[in-house]
Amino acid sequence: MDALDLSKSTTYEYIDQLVDLGLVDRDDSTRPHQLTADPIVIVEQYVPIVITPTVLHALALQEVDEDVEYFLDRYGLGKLIAALRGAGLHFTGETTQRMVASDIDVHDTEAMMIIYALRPALIVGRDHDPFFEYLFPDVHDAMELPALDELDDAPTEAASDE
Template sequence: MTPDRERVRPDGGIDTLDPPPIDVMDEETLEPETLAQNASRLETVVQLLNQPPLARVYVYVCYWGPVAPPDIMESLELSKSTTYEYIDRLVGLGLVDRDDSTRPQQLTADPIIIVEQYVPIVITPTVLHALALQEIDEDVEYFMDRYGIGKLIAALRGSGLHFAGKTTQRMVANDIDVRETEAMMIIYALKPALAVGRDHDPFFEYLFPDVHDQMDLPNLGDRNDAPTQSSDPNE
């Protein structure tokens, strides 16, 4: 079972983030009225999947909030205008909360999760981090251009299994139907998303229910580790 996670609010209080149960697809969930109410949430996630720069800012705020806009500008190396444009869009989408009572203003974001058991597919901050890495990692950019988001998620799962010692690079290549050199490339390119997600994504276990606590990954505890830095295969 995933342990409770805590986040500090701008007012100094602490919220406990307890993931919902894995079995989320029940009759009530599938009622047309419920599906209609949740449609905007799905559309919001689709916007993040289709706009990696926006996902990159969301993941940063989600993992490291409360943060101020200058923190985002410095860590993600964005211009002031771009930073505030992305913040405004994320606030408008309901993904980021902005506290204007402090100077500088403080930003926070709750982790989101989409679980579709019939496909199956799971979208969590770790997946969005992996997607956002294409903004600063040529290997992830190449893989996305060639194979798309579906195979990137499959590669993320394969990477986790690899770092848990459950599979080889060749096996990952066969499983997701890419060349072995491409599998090796993407496994190590996705390493920072796994390392930071393990420590900061409360829904990490949804992606890796079998090996989430078995991965041999570096401990990345600094803000600058996510989601800005690519990974060195020699680490």
């Protein structure tokens, strides 16, 4: 709550709305309450988009990373998710950066930029997203990524306070 600058009452109001919509389940028998959610699947014309915590993290990176903000403004959420998947496949050695660029139909330099900008979301997702394998069913455990604290350009709390 503090990191998001939300009051306790506002946080509970938002959580109540998510529970009412059926997007989040709340276990009132625990203190603090335990919240769980299944991935959200949005059916697009060609392929379903699965919204997991990793996807939400990638989307949130626009607040602290100009490269993600640029890419999202230029191409939208669907292509950002495709880039996230491409970045994951790149870090498993399945694809090159140019193959990702071709697959998602962006310039090579933009693919290179977004692949590296999305590393924090992949690193945290690999370690903490219970639905990570939905995004990378065959390779979720094969990514060669550093620890988050080893990234020179990883967003930090201090960077978000500026």
